[in-house]
Amino acid sequence: MINRKITLLGPEGTNLYVIFQFLLFNVISWFTLFNITSELSFSLENILVRQIIFTILGLIVFFFFTYIPISNIISLSNILMVSSTLLLLGVLFTEESLGARRRYDLGIFDFQPSEFTKVVFVIFLANALSKKTNNFLTIGLVITNLLLIYIQPDLGTTVILLLLVFFMFFLTEIKFKNIVAFSLLTFIAFFVLLEFNLVNTFQIDRITDFYSNEVKDFSQQQSRLQISLGGFLGENLSNTSNIDIFVPVQTTDFIFSSFSKSFGFLGCVILLSFWFIFGFRVYSLIIKTESNFEKFLLSGFMILLYLQIFINIATVLGLIPLTGDPFPLLSLGGSSIIAISSIFGIINRIFIENNLVI
Amino acid sequence: MFNKYRLNSVLILFSIFSAVIFSELFVLQVLDNEENAQQIENQNFEVFYIPAARGEIFDINGNKLASSILEPYLFLNLKKINEDNKKTYIQLIQFNFKEISNSEIEEFFQSKDLFIKIINLSQYDPEIRIRLLDFEAFEVFNLPTRSYPYNELFSHVIGYVGNPNNDEQNNFPNSINNKLVGKTGLERYYENIISGTASEVIVQNGNIVEIKPSVSGKDIQLVLNTKTQNVVKESLQEGILLANKNFETTNMIERGAVVVQKIDTGEIVSMVSLPDFDPNQFVLGISEFDFKQLNRTQAFNNFAIQGLYPPGSVFKVVAYWLALNEGIFPETAINAQDYIDCEGSLSFGFDDGSKQVYQDWKPDGHGKVNLSQAMKQSCNVYFWDIALKIWRTFGNTDSEALLQEYSKQLGFSSLSNIDLPFEKQGVVPDRELFEEWTISRPELVRPEGWLGGDLMNLIIGQGAITTTPVQVSNAYRTLLTGEKSSPFLSLESSNNIIEQINISDEFVKFLLDDLNLVTNPGGTAYKSFQIMGDQIFDIGGKTGTAQNAGDLNNTSWFVGIDSISDPKYIVVTVVEEGGSGSAVAAPISRRIIQHLRESELTPVEFGEITE
Numbered sequence: 001m002i003n004r005k006i007t008l009l010g011p012e013g014t015n016l017y018v019i020f021q022f023l024l025f026n027v028i029s030w031f032t033l034f035n036i037t038s039e040l041s042f043s044l045e046n047i048l049v050r051q052i053i054f055t056i057l058g059l060i061v062f063f064f065f066t067y068i069p070i071s072n073i074i075s076l077s078n079i080l081m082v083s084s085t086l087l088l089l090g091v092l093f094t095e096e097s098l099g100a101r102r103r104y105d106l107g108i109f110d111f112q113p114s115e116f117t118k119v120v121f122v123i124f125l126a127n128a129l130s131k132k133t134n135n136f137l138t139i140g141l142v143i144t145n146l147l148l149i150y151i152q153p154d155l156g157t158t159v160i161l162l163l164l165v166f167f168m169f170f171l172t173e174i175k176f177k178n179i180v181a182f183s184l185l186t187f188i189a190f191f192v193l194l195e196f197n198l199v200n201t202f203q204i205d206r207i208t209d210f211y212s213n214e215v216k217d218f219s220q221q222q223s224r225l226q227i228s229l230g231g232f233l234g235e236n237l238s239n240t241s242n243i244d245i246f247v248p249v250q251t252t253d254f255i256f257s258s259f260s261k262s263f264g265f266l267g268c269v270i271l272l273s274f275w276f277i278f279g280f281r282v283y284s285l286i287i288k289t290e291s292n293f294e295k296f297l298l299s300g301f302m303i304l305l306y307l308q309i310f311i312n313i314a315t316v317l318g319l320i321p322l323t324g325d326p327f328p329l330l331s332l333g334g335s336s337i338i339a340i341s342s343i344f345g346i347i348n349r350i351f352i353e354n355n356l357v358i
Numbered sequence: 359m360f361n362k363y364r365l366n367s368v369l370i371l372f373s374i375f376s377a378v379i380f381s382e383l384f385v386l387q388v389l390d391n392e393e394n395a396q397q398i399e400n401q402n403f404e405v406f407y408i409p410a411a412r413g414e415i416f417d418i419n420g421n422k423l424a425s426s427i428l429e430p431y432l433f434l435n436l437k438k439i440n441e442d443n444k445k446t447y448i449q450l451i452q453f454n455f456k457e458i459s460n461s462e463i464e465e466f467f468q469s470k471d472l473f474i475k476i477i478n479l480s481q482y483d484p485e486i487r488i489r490l491l492d493f494e495a496f497e498v499f500n501l502p503t504r505s506y507p508y509n510e511l512f513s514h515v516i517g518y519v520g521n522p523n524n525d526e527q528n529n530f531p532n533s534i535n536n537k538l539v540g541k542t543g544l545e546r547y548y549e550n551i552i553s554g555t556a557s558e559v560i561v562q563n564g565n566i567v568e569i570k571p572s573v574s575g576k577d578i579q580l581v582l583n584t585k586t587q588n589v590v591k592e593s594l595q596e597g598i599l600l601a602n603k604n605f606e607t608t609n610m611i612e613r614g615a616v617v618v619q620k621i622d623t624g625e626i627v628s629m630v631s632l633p634d635f636d637p638n639q640f641v642l643g644i645s646e647f648d649f650k651q652l653n654r655t656q657a658f659n660n661f662a663i664q665g666l667y668p669p670g671s672v673f674k675v676v677a678y679w680l681a682l683n684e685g686i687f688p689e690t691a692i693n694a695q696d697y698i699d700c701e702g703s704l705s706f707g708f709d710d711g712s713k714q715v716y717q718d719w720k721p722d723g724h725g726k727v728n729l730s731q732a733m734k735q736s737c738n739v740y741f742w743d744i745a746l747k748i749w750r751t752f753g754n755t756d757s758e759a760l761l762q763e764y765s766k767q768l769g770f771s772s773l774s775n776i777d778l779p780f781e782k783q784g785v786v787p788d789r790e791l792f793e794e795w796t797i798s799r800p801e802l803v804r805p806e807g808w809l810g811g812d813l814m815n816l817i818i819g820q821g822a823i824t825t826t827p828v829q830v831s832n833a834y835r836t837l838l839t840g841e842k843s844s845p846f847l848s849l850e851s852s853n854n855i856i857e858q859i860n861i862s863d864e865f866v867k868f869l870l871d872d873l874n875l876v877t878n879p880g881g882t883a884y885k886s887f888q889i890m891g892d893q894i895f896d897i898g899g900k901t902g903t904a905q906n907a908g909d910l911n912n913t914s915w916f917v918g919i920d921s922i923s924d925p926k927y928i929v930v931t932v933v934e935e936g937g938s939g940s941a942v943a944a945p946i947s948r949r950i951i952q953h954l955r956e957s958e959l960t961p962v963e964f965g966e967i968t969e
Contacts, residue, residue, distance in 0.1 A: 098573070129360075130360070167368060170364055170368070171361055171364050171365055171368070172359065172360070172361060173359050173361055218560075218567055218568040219568075224386060225397060225398050227383070228386040228387055228390055228391055228394035228395070229391075229394065229395060229398065230387050231387055231388070231391045232387060232388050232391070245398060245401075246560055246568065248570070260383070260387065264387060265383055265384060265387040265388055268380075268383050268387075269380070272376065272379075272380075276376075283365075283369070286365065287362070292359065292360050299360075299365055299368075303368065306372055310375045310376075310379070313379050314379070317379070317382050317383070317386075319378075
């Protein structure tokens with residue numbers, strides 16, 4: 001291993017692309033939040049101030065991971081998985097808020113351990129799959145974490161993690177009949193849970209209502225109208241009058257709806273293009289690197305990010321039932337930003353270690 | 359092994375997702391833009407707000423001091439009423455609810471609201487509810503009702519709720535839709551935590567399209583003890599009754615307050631202010647007559663935090679601490695143990711040659727007194743001598759305000775920042791304040807400004823100084839623990855140490871021993887505590903009798919410590935115009951201390967008139 005000299009922007013060999021991309025997404029989020037509040041006060045109550053603080057915390061996390069060699073992350077993967085399990089266990093003993101136990105109250109912001117679990121899942125699976133250590137303990141830990149998130153209850157995150165596990169197994173040489181078996185097992189597990197009344201009926205109702213009703217969910221119907229209001233260039237540029245629409249949680253789950261209203265179709269194309277460009281850069285890194293762990297890790301991270309983006313947009317467009325998943329680096333929320341900062345930090349490190357100039 | 363081709367197929371799948379999203383966005387934003395904008399214009403939403411349930415308030419043993427009960431109410435959707443069906447609905451209401459008068463029904467239909475509240479359904483047969491809901495203009499919503507099971511007992515601590523005014527709507531945004539705000543007490547202080555957000559019923563063309571549920575307020579856990587509160591209130595009432603019997607004052611004695619504070623944590627175990635009121639009266643709306651009557655008796659004032667009284671001799675502990683800390687004793691005494699002669703008066707010359715004579719409350723004097731004896735017998739002469747010493751040593755220099763600095767260190771003249779609103783802070787006078795008053799409030803001060811006599815008044819807690827009972831309690835706590843912190847009622851506000859003050863264990867022991875002398879034979883409060891037998895050797899306190907301007911009777915004070923060997927509680931009692939501290943406030947405190955020590959309670963009896 002090469003000992004890398006430390007420079008201001010990261011270890012020797014750093015290029016500025018990943019940090020630029022990270023900051024760009026954050027700044028887009030600031031503008032979106034500013035359009036929602038239009039408030040300029042320096043208090044912790046102001047969502048824009050909060051988001052800027054989260055970005056700064058995110059930057060610290062980003063640089064922290066930039067300085068950690070990938071070999072260390074490999075050796076930490078099991079410890080990370082165990083701590084994720086413990087954090088998810090602990091959260092069940094916190095105070096219930098809005099019908100769920102999902103977060104630790106840390107004063108200025110709430111820490112949501114399931115965001116941490118998302119990152120840990122990718123690291124843990126990448127390690128397990130690259131070493132072919134698919135033993136019972138591995139599977140057991142994965143299932144335990146999934147169940148712990150499921151009973152919070154947080155169906156949205158559970159679905160994202162299930163899909164992530166599915167896609168990451170799919171990337172191995174695993175035979176198709178095993179993939180079919182995996183899917184079948186998931187279905188059977190689901191019905192077993194249903195049989196033992198371990199499924200919250202309101203979550204199931206939400207899904208069945210969605211596909212049986214002619215009328216869309218009220219929030220989603222309103223959100224579609226709000227997106228439409230953006231037009232081609234966005235409300236900001238074409239000066240549409242401000243009309244009251246009943247879209248809930250505009251700053252988190254439904255932020256893409258306000259983003260679309262503010263920046264229009266063009267804005268959506270530009271934002272998603274940035275994500276695609278980032279995706280292709282990482283794709284070229286996946287092809288170049290010789291480490292199987294890094295290949296799995298990078299693919300896992302990108303699948304995780306894209307799944308969240310697709311599911312979030314599909315939700316606000318009313319294509320799938322409400323899930324309550326945030327849009328990466330756009331939604332207000334400390335846990336999500338910090339988790340994604342660590343992903344960007346690790347990706348940056350892999351770029352550096354592979355001396356890939358981009 | 360990593361399979362690159364499978365990654366490519368994932369890429370293709372994701373490209374399909376993206377294509378779906380882009381086409382959907384394109385249709386919505388570019389093709390259907392105009393049409394949807396029109397649809398938004400025509401939405402015509404109206405919102406009806408249903409108040410959220412306020413958080414409940416519990417005492418330390420889990421007794422509910424304020425509760426929120428959700429009850430079903432029948433509402434009428436006025437948008438669905440027209441000339442054709444109006445008659446049917448009138449008949450339905452008349453038939454099912456006989457107690458609603460016809461004029462009331464007529465009023466319902468005049469209302470401009472979206473929904474009008476008809477009646478509380480909780481006492482009615484559920485069948486009626488099911489039957490009525492078949493008619494499309496009827497709706498049932500759950501409304502919270504606030505109630506206070508202990509009525510008057512916690513009136514000042516809990517406070518009451520009412521309709522928000524403009525200021526309150528600005529400061530507490532939740533109150534706009536809840537149509538309710540905490541007006542005083544904890545209901546006010548914790549308004550943002552306790553209030554919750556109202557439910558939104560979104561209505562389009564008379565139809566409910568969406569109901570966003572309310573978020574209930576957070577519960578508040580207090581450190582108050584209901585049992586103690588009961589004993590405290592009874593004792594204070596008995597004491598006030600006795601004071602009225604024994605004094606012939608021009609005014610009725612009716613106002614007083616007690617604070618019981620735990621020494622180790624600073625938590626408030628009990629807080630009573632009299633006269634009080636029943637907060638339940640405000641829930642359904644209080645009549646103007648009742649409100650004015652309560653206001654006339656000052657029932658809305660929490661005298662424990664808002665009553666500003668000169669503290670009288672209970673303030674002497676400040677000078678006591680100063681004397682031991684700075685080594686400042688009367689001119690003729692070398693140390694705290696050394697005796698001076700108290701002849702019942704003190705005379706000394708001013709710089710201009712005139713002579714001033716100060717008369718102690720005991721005309722014959724206390725005889726030979728040292729610092730401990732001066733505390734025990736509340737001897738003014740001894741403390742005046744200390745004031746003179748300070749004046750002669752530091753007068754007209756920068757260090758002149760020594761006594762004021764010591765009292766400010768103990769929290770006098772600043773807010774204690776207890777978790778209650780509208781606290782008052784009082785004043786500790788000094789030269790600057792007098793100079794300021796000469797301009798702003800000339801009626802309060804002599805033209806000569808700050809003089810040695812003012813310092814002599816201050817040292818015995820008389821003159822311009824004003825304090826609240828909670829300040830006095832907290833000051834004694836600081837002296838006994840060295841910890842300066844805010845007293846608190848709710849666990850939400852615990853852990854708020856402001857400062858550590860250097861107070862030696864030796865000093866605490868000395869102070870406790872001298873406070874103990876007060877309740878022992880020869881002490882000012884002996885007669886009030888005599889009934890407790892041998893226990894008096896483990897109890898401490900300080901009496902105070904503060905003179906008031908004009909022909910008002912004196913303010914009666916007592917600060918009690920439940921145990922000298924193991925001090926747990928401070929009990930501060932004030933009776934406005936109650937007269938001598940040893941006669942009225944001391945026996946009230948005695949009964950409370952009996953309760954705190956788990957001894958048998960004996961009735962409050964009139965004590966000895968001293969000071």
